[in-house]
Amino acid sequence: xxxxxxxxxxxxxxxxxxxxxxxxxxxxxxxxxxxxxxxxxxxxxxxxxxxxxxxxxxxxxxxxxxxxxxxxxxxxxxxxxxxxxxxxxxxxxxxxxxxxxxxxxxxxxxxxxxxxxxxxxxxxxxxxxxxxxxxxxxxxxxxxxxxxxxxxxxxxxxxxxxxxxxxxxxxxxxxxxxxxxxxxxxxxxxxxxxxxxxxxxxxxxxxxxxxxxxxxxxxxxxxxxxxxxxxxxxxxxxxxxxxxxxxxxxxxxxxxxxxxxxxxxxxxxxxxxxxxxxxxxxxxxxxxxxxxxxxxxxxxxxxxxxxxxxxxxxxxxxxxxxxxxxxxxxxxxxxxxxxxxxxxxxxxxxxxxxxxxxxxxxxxxxxxxxxxxxxxxxxxxxxx
Numbered sequence: 001x002x003x004x005x006x007x008x009x010x011x012x013x014x015x016x017x018x019x020x021x022x023x024x025x026x027x028x029x030x031x032x033x034x035x036x037x038x039x040x041x042x043x044x045x046x047x048x049x050x051x052x053x054x055x056x057x058x059x060x061x062x063x064x065x066x067x068x069x070x071x072x073x074x075x076x077x078x079x080x081x082x083x084x085x086x087x088x089x090x091x092x093x094x095x096x097x098x099x100x101x102x103x104x105x106x107x108x109x110x111x112x113x114x115x116x117x118x119x120x121x122x123x124x125x126x127x128x129x130x131x132x133x134x135x136x137x138x139x140x141x142x143x144x145x146x147x148x149x150x151x152x153x154x155x156x157x158x159x160x161x162x163x164x165x166x167x168x169x170x171x172x173x174x175x176x177x178x179x180x181x182x183x184x185x186x187x188x189x190x191x192x193x194x195x196x197x198x199x200x201x202x203x204x205x206x207x208x209x210x211x212x213x214x215x216x217x218x219x220x221x222x223x224x225x226x227x228x229x230x231x232x233x234x235x236x237x238x239x240x241x242x243x244x245x246x247x248x249x250x251x252x253x254x255x256x257x258x259x260x261x262x263x264x265x266x267x268x269x270x271x272x273x274x275x276x277x278x279x280x281x282x283x284x285x286x287x288x289x290x291x292x293x294x295x296x297x298x299x300x301x302x303x304x305x306x307x308x309x310x311x312x313x314x315x316x317x318x319x320x321x322x323x324x325x326x327x328x329x330x331x332x333x334x335x336x337x338x339x340x341x342x343x344x345x346x347x348x349x350x351x352x353x354x355x356x357x358x359x360x361x362x363x364x365x366x367x368x369x370x371x372x373x374x375x376x377x378x379x380x381x382x383x384x
Contacts, residue, residue: 103129110170114173198298202261202265214243215243248265361375
């Protein structure tokens with residue numbers, strides 16, 4: 001669609017958009033003042049020149065517009081129908097990415113969108129980020145999923161082969177609703193869904209030190225990366241809503257789940273593969289490393305994931321007691337099933353709410369350690 005404004009008209013319209021004393025800001029100020037809070041405005045001495053400064057509480061408030069910051073799912077954020085490419089570039093600039101670095105890296109990117117909605121937006125996003133060479137597979141948004149959506153190596157052979165054959169720098173895989181994200185290295189090997197959040201958190205923490213949150217079933221590599229920047233890592237029960245609640249409580253700068261779900265609160269509190277792609281490509285571009293070399297920067301852990309079918313007479317509370325007794329003296333967390341930390345790693349057991357199964361996740365420094373931990377729990381369960 002052609003642009004409906006002249007250059008002069010657009011310049012005038014943009015000049016009328018205020019950077020301070022906006023209607024949303026005035027509403028926030030009215031609310032604070034009405035509730036007895038006193039504050040300073042637009043303090044140039046503080047980083048970012050915050051709109052509202054509550055000195056007594058060591059707190060600042062930035063009143064960000066949903067449109068300018070691309071808050072996914074908000075009714076006030078829609079990509080304009082005119083000059084779409086220009087607006088995508090503009091809005092992307094307000095997300096913590098570096099378009100110039102991505103463009104300079106001259107990436108070749110392969111994508112697998114499983115024939116869902118990602119096939120529409122991913123090519124647009126990549127182009128707006130400066131990626132010129134995009135190799136597509138399964139980008140027809142007809143709902144006929146080309147493979148199992150779980151980002152596991154056995155389900156991603158097509159994109160792995162495409163990355164190598166097309167000499168791509170990276171492969172990007174999203175799930176049907178584009179909230180989970182996985183990467184394929186230039187050699188065709190998986191970056192690892194657990195390390196999607198770890199690597200993006202590394203990039204965010206490098207620029208904005210702070211706390212992080214992931215669920216109990218996620219790798220402890222995130223905790224180590226967080227500590228490197230002086231922050232603290234917190235855990236939550238499994239589930240996006242639980243992670244978000246903990247992130248708000250801990251004022252986390254980044255969080256998510258080990259299944260490839262990245263939550264970047266500067267954008268919005270929800271898993272978002274699009275934000276993850278922009279952040280990861282920025283990280284990769286600035287590192288000047290190959291994807292496989294970037295992966296080697298992070299602590300190496302292996303997670304074993306197993307499932308047991310429970311008999312109708314199985315007493316899960318008794319199973320919990322027996323496992324706790326076996327691991328007596330170890331650190332235990334019962335917020336979500338049973339999570340136990342040992343000298344070799346951690347193990348978690350959770351009962352499904354939808355089917356008669358119990359899931360056992362275990363992490364260790366090696367596959368052998370993880371498998372042994374999981375098998376030790378399975379042996380206890382079978383005796384119960």
